[in-house]
Amino acid sequence: MKDQKYFDALLNLLRKVQDIPLVRDGAGWMLDLEQTPREAGVFCIWWMRGSILWKDRNFLQIKLSSANADGEFIPYNVDTEMLDIETNNPVALYIGKTEDIGLRLAEHLMLDVKKIPDRQYKLEDFSSRYSRFRVVFDQLFPYLSDLTPLIKNYLGYSHVKLPGDENVYLRYYLRNYAVGTFRSLCNIDVFELIT
Amino acid sequence: MSEEYFEALLHLIKRDDQPLPLVRAGSHWIIAENEITEQPGLFCLWWDRPERSWSENGALKLRWLNNREPYQIVPLTIQSELVRVRPRHKFPLLLENAHNIRKRLEWQLMLEIPKVDFSDDRLSVFSLNISPFRRVIDQVYNEYDDVRPLFTSHLRISQVTLPDDRLVPLRTFLFHYALGNLRPICNIDFGA
Known part of the structure; x- marks a missing residue:
């Protein structure tokens, strides 16, 4: 019986945060795909080293912008009260569903990109050139020119394996339930709301 | 912004429904x-008092267009308990997060x-071009030449308006939270 308790049990699995396995890639780093699951499922990227960087900025609101369906940039604010950043618990940043957890995680982290140029992306780039995660994450630290040290040192991930076509609905519902429960900042998707 | 606040809004969506x-x-x-607002917010369409079962042997069988390339029509067999399709009770069909509730509803209904x-x-x-709502209804009631009269006898709507632009993130998170709770069948996509 796949009732709410079943979904809550899956959510608890998604709370088990671990380090992101990285290996050297020339002068930089890349995700170690041999140490990450290569199956379908739901994954979450977490800010896991406490909230000191967020607190130091004395955020009451996080100001972000995103493109709407017409390619216009829409500013919006996120009340930090809505996010669990006043504690030292890991903070969920992005939750996704995928047929290949390792591959999708690598695509979202974009460890070969130091910084997404501020507002240089258009709507078509939003999904094709830059990952949703990095587009929002990079806006949180406008004063940094290289985000990869933060990604390497401050982020973790978790996952729930739900392989096979028979789990496509579970992956869909679980991903949405997790976004709503953890309120993962980088999942806010403005351009879908303007229709 | 407590869990209780989300639960209270979800309760409104679950309980405060009216005939369409x-x-x-x-x-x-x-x-x-003037019956449906043009403000931003969430709305949920419910199917009430189905006169016949939507499922056979606990499974609902439909066809679907997946949303990844190569686009193809795929069979959709889903456990009715997962999407809460139950005989003689209302169940959620579609949840929407809309900038304009009335316009979005019009698009879904395709009247x-x-x-x-x-x-x-x-x-x-x-x-x-076919709305997710009509993609399900018109398959389930395939024997009808005109499904629209069914809407007046079976369709109900609940809505929560959250008009302030500053509430966009709240609306987004509430939408996802409610999706995971209600699991409306018309919202299913096939993206990975």
Whole structure:
């Protein structure tokens, strides 16, 4: 019986945060795909080293912008009260569903990109050139020119394996339930709301 | 912004439903004037008192257009308990996060079309021009030439308006939270 308790049990699995396995890639780093699951499922990227960087900025609101369906940039604010950043618990940043957890995680982290140029992306780039995660994450630290040290040192991930076509609905519902429960900042998707 | 606040809003969506206000306008149907807001917010469409079962042996069988390339029509067999399809009780069909609730509802209902013909496998029939709501209803009630009269007797709507632009993130998170709780069948996509 796949009732709410079943979904809550899956959510608890998604709370088990671990380090992101990285290996050297020339002068930089890349995700170690041999140490990450290569199956379908739901994954979450977490800010896991406490909230000191967020607190130091004395955020009451996080100001972000995103493109709407017409390619216009829409500013919006996120009340930090809505996010669990006043504690030292890991903070969920992005939750996704995928047929290949390792591959999708690598695509979202974009460890070969130091910084997404501020507002240089258009709507078509939003999904094709830059990952949703990095587009929002990079806006949180406008004063940094290289985000990869933060990604390497401050982020973790978790996952729930739900392989096979028979789990496509579970992956869909679980991903949405997790976004709503953890309120993962980088999942806010403005351009879908303007229709 | 506590969990209780989300639960309270979810409770409104679950409990504060009303019959869909449709009226005849000549040969077709329209949403009654001033009955549905044009403000931003969430709305949920419910199917109430189904006169026959939607599922066989606990499974609901439909066809779907997946949303990843190569686009193709795929069979959809889903456990009815997962999407809460139950006989004689209302169940959630569709949850929407809309900038304009009335316009979004109009698009989902497609009241100008009596029936979508799913009898062949042309991708265009399953295209994104067909709303997720009508993609399900017109398949389930395949024996009807015009499904719209069913809307007046079975369709209910609940809505929560969250008009302040500053509430966009809240609306987003509430939408996802409610999706995971209600698991409405018309929201299913196939993206990975």
